[in-house]
Amino acid sequence: MLVVDVDGVLSDASGRQHLLAGAERRWEAFFEASVEDPPIPEGIALAGALAAGTEGGPSRPTVLLTARPARLADTTVAWLDRHGVPWDLLVMRVDGDHRSSPDVKRAALADLRATCHIPELALDDDPRNAEMYRSEGVPVVYFHSGYYDL
Ligand SMILES: [Mg+2]
Numbered sequence: 001m002l003v004v005d006v007d008g009v010l011s012d013a014s015g016r017q018h019l020l021a022g023a024e025r026r027w028e029a030f031f032e033a034s035v036e037d038p039p040i041p042e043g044i045a046l047a048g049a050l051a052a053g054t055e056g057g058p059s060r061p062t063v064l065l066t067a068r069p070a071r072l073a074d075t076t077v078a079w080l081d082r083h084g085v086p087w088d089l090l091v092m093r094v095d096g097d098h099r100s101s102p103d104v105k106r107a108a109l110a111d112l113r114a115t116c117h118i119p120e121l122a123l124d125d126d127p128r129n130a131e132m133y134r135s136e137g138v139p140v141v142y143f144h145s146g147y148y149d150l
Contacts, residue, residue: 001060001062001063001089001112001118001119001120002047002050002051002060002061002062002063002120002121002122002123003063003065003112003119003121003123003133003138004047004050004062004063004064004065004087004122004124005064005065005066005122005123005124005125005126005129005143006064006066006068006076007034007037007066007067007068007125007145008040008043008125008126008143008145008147009040009043009047009123009124009143009145010040010043010044010047010064010080010083010085011034011037011038011040011079011083012037012039012145013034013037013145013147014145014146015033015037015038016030016033016034016036016037017147019033031068031069031071031072034068034075034076035075035078037079039083039085043123043143044083044085046123046141046143047062047085047123048086050121050123050141051086060121061088061089062086062087062088062089063088063089063090063091063112063117063119064080064087064089064090065091065105065108065109066090066091066092067092067093067101067104068092068093069092069093069094069095069096069097070092070093070094070095071095072092073092076090076092089117091108091111091112100128101126101128101129102128102129102131102132105124105129105132105133106132106136109132109136119138120138120139121139121140121141122138122139122140122141123141123143124140124141124142124143125142125143125144125145127142130142
């Protein structure tokens with residue numbers, strides 16, 4: 001399976017990063033604004049190509065693994081539908097979980113493996129997550145967004 005990040009790979013969250021600037025980070029407003037994120041066509045196309053695999057080879061199911069809190073599930077699914085992004089499984093941060101993105105994703109990776117899912121390749125824009133995937137033995141494609149606050 002292909003494990004794909006959402007913010008900074010499929011959706012462009014750059015327009016709401018200012019909500020996390022300064023001493024008082026406005027997390028609620030930051031998450032609420034995600035519904036207006038424009039898509040990143042290149043990231044969506046890349047995820048599709050990686051999921052399709054090589055000619056003659058098997059395709060990979062796509063797991064979206066995001067550090068967005070699960071309370072944004074409806075918003076996120078509506079956004080994915082609106083922009084025609086294909087996916088097979090959506091894994092999100094448990095509400096109230098304040099661990100770092102790499103810690104959340106490392107635990108989710110373990111859960112996936114424990115339930116007989118085999119992560120073959122990951123796509124993420126956070127260098128911390130790229131390092132986590134590498135350390136967990138999952139090859140990773142790094143997609144540079146320039147921001148990764150989740
Ligand atoms: Mg990201």
